[in-house]
Amino acid sequence: MMAAILSSELMALFGHFLLLSLLAIGGAITVAPDMHRILVGEMGVLDDAQFSSSIAIAQAAPGPNVLFVAVMGYQAAGLAGAAATMFGIMLPSTTLALAAARWGHARREWRAIRAFKAGMAPLVIALMFSTSWILTAQTPGWKHVLLTVAAALLVWRTRIHLLWLIGAGAVVGAMGWV
Numbered sequence: 318m319m320a321a322i323l324s325s326e327l328m329a330l331f332g333h334f335l336l337l338s339l340l341a342i343g344g345a346i347t348v349a350p351d352m353h354r355i356l357v358g359e360m361g362v363l364d365d366a367q368f369s370s371s372i373a374i375a376q377a378a379p380g381p382n383v384l385f386v387a388v389m390g391y392q393a394a395g396l397a398g399a400a401a402t403m404f405g406i407m408l409p410s411t412t413l414a415l416a417a418a419r420w421g422h423a424r425r426e427w428r429a430i431r432a433f434k435a436g437m438a439p440l441v442i443a444l445m446f447s448t449s450w451i452l453t454a455q456t457p458g459w460k461h462v463l464l465t466v467a468a469a470l471l472v473w474r475t476r477i478h479l480l481w482l483i484g485a486g487a488v489v490g491a492m493g494w495v
Contacts, residue, residue: 322362322394327401330360330393334386334405345383345406346372352389362393383407461495 322330333355337348349372356363363371371392375385383406390402424430453462468482489495 322360322398326360327394327397330355330390330398331401331405334402335409338406338409341406341410345386349385352386356389356393360393362398363389367392464489464495 334352337345337351340351341348353368357365357368368389371388372385375388376382378384383403386406387399387403390398390400392398394401421430449465453465464486468486471477471482472479486495
């Protein structure tokens with residue numbers, strides 16, 4: 318059951334989630350303790366079980382991990398609460414990312430920007446490789462390794478768009494071949 322929440326409380330919730338967005342280095346889940354403090358402790362719009370189930374439901378659902386923020390907002394104040402929490406958590410980080418991307422693109426010829434991009438590329442590749450290594454170690458068999466190598470070679474050597482390969486991987490997985 319949703320608690321009755323005033324528009325001033327809704328704005329306070331929005332403002333608090335705006336601030337949390339700037340602290341959420343590593344994702345929104347890193348500021349979940351403060352969300353709990355506000356939603357359960359101070360405002361009293363959720364109880365502990367609702368808070369925990371909001372995170373569990375959103376983490377089990379496909380899509381971005383930040384969806385738990387919308388689930389908590391919805392449980393607290395319906396669609397208005399979901400909008401307040403999601404816009405609050407997404408607006409600052411999205412704005413900063415867009416501003417940084419535009420700033421970097423406008424200065425893409427600067428030596429420091431080129432060096433940063435060149436230095437980040439191997440790190441990103443290594444992180445992606447380590448993630449795939451961990452996931453592969455948990456999956457028996459060799460078919461998934463063959464599919465991954467084939468997809469990597471197709472991306473590297475052809476002009477096939479990556480989204481087609483992702484779709485093909487989804488079909489192969491849905492059919493149970495991998």
